[in-house]
Amino acid sequence: MTIREETEAIERQTLSRYATLSENSLGRRVPLEPDPIRPCFQRDRDRILHCKAFRRLKQKTQVFLSPEGDHYRTRLTHTLEVSQIARTISRALRLNEDLTEAIALGHDLGHTPFGHAGERALNRLCPGGFSHYRQSLRVVDYLERDGQGLDLTWEVRNGIVTHTSGAWARTPEGCVVRRADHIAFLNHDIEDAITAGVLDARQLPPEAVAVLGHTKSERITTMITDLVAHSGNGKINFSPEVEAAYAVLKDFMYATVYVDKEAKREEKKVDKLISELYARLCDEPALMPNFYMQIAYNEGVDRAVTDYISGMSDEFATRLFEELFVPQKWKVL
Known part of the structure; x- marks a missing residue:
């Protein structure tokens, strides 16, 4: 047996029956000879990590445009944080961590410069509109490697294009990344807003704080723990209580920080x-x-x-x- 085959055997023995096994992938548009060491989703993870679009994320805005300071998030640090949260959830649920990580690392490859302000501008200008999740799929399918694309597996591509809204991914790993993206951006945007002086932690809705916690760490831990406890049968869900608290906190951020005149003046x-x-x-x-x-x-x-x-x-x-x-x-x- 090759190392890859041994790894695939370990997946069969240890992962949940709802997990997506590497050996059961629906494959690539252009078939590849199997790698002797890496299962297919690990191979996808490596292809994304080494591509040009991934490196450009380090100089793309997350929320605050050109912030002065070393500790604000960029699109790259956001991506890494999503990846880590998603891996934690997948490991706890015994899902395929390689697939989860590949989707997480690739989910924002098509994001514009200047964050969602850039996305809104291109959406207005481009015939047919523009959305970063569809562009992320175009990046991995076509734009990378001078038009050859990365030739990723169907499962990774499906997770990338469904990570934001609309239809959910066809794999539990893709659903995990969508939840992890929501956990990451909300809590890290709160921290960046507090650092920027745009938000005082005491302004956060008390009903949400009572459920989720007072600090970034407490909120992330609560949301991950709750998600793991209430997910099952291949479905990735929060409890109704945490789902409601998350919605309150998200609505608060969209009503205050995301439209703050000082933060958005540029x-x-x-x-x-x-x-x-x-x-x-x-x-x-x-x-x-x-x-x-x-x-x-x-x-x-x-x-x-x-x-x-x-x-x-x-x-x-x-x-x-x-x-x-x-x-x-x-x-x-």
Whole structure:
């Protein structure tokens, strides 16, 4: 037996009967020879971890645009936190941790620069709209590796495209990542908002605090513990009490922090920056790299410009805007 086959045998013996076994994967669009060491979902995890889109997450906004300070979340740190929470839940439920981790690491690969402000801008501009979860799937299916894509398994792709809203994933591991994403972004956004002075912890709804806890650690622990205790038969659920407390806390954040004038004062500039870049690149697609020029030829200029802008980091988008629209100093040779 190869090491991979031994690992697959261990999965059969130790994982829950509801877990997604590596050997039962529905496979890839382009079949690959089995790896002698890594089961298929571990292989997917590695492909995501080493791709360019994953590295760009380190310079993409989570909530606060270009914050001054080392301890605010970026899209990369958010992704890692989601991955760890999801792995903890999957291990407790004896689900497939490799599949869970692969979905978690890939779930935000298609996110725009400047967080949800950038996503809203592209959604307004792009014919047919734009959503980061569909773009994440496009990244792994096509945009990575110069148009070859990462050729991930069906289960990982399904978990990525269903991680936000709408239909739930077809695997319990994908459902775990969706819950972990909600646990992570809500609690970490609260911590960042307190650090930024936008929120005082005493403002949090007392009915939610009474159920979930007073600190980030208490709330995350409560939500993970509750989820593990009330999940079963392949379904990943909170108890009604915790689900209700989570909803109260989320509504509070959307009514206060996510619309705070001080925290969001720069977002109008994001709309202007994205709009100007979009219009200019549509008018002059030759400003884009050759790879995106090929997309423009095959799928239309709008599609190419959307792919190009959505893949930018905050820093790159700002620098390109300055190059295209801000007069440069005259240099005397």
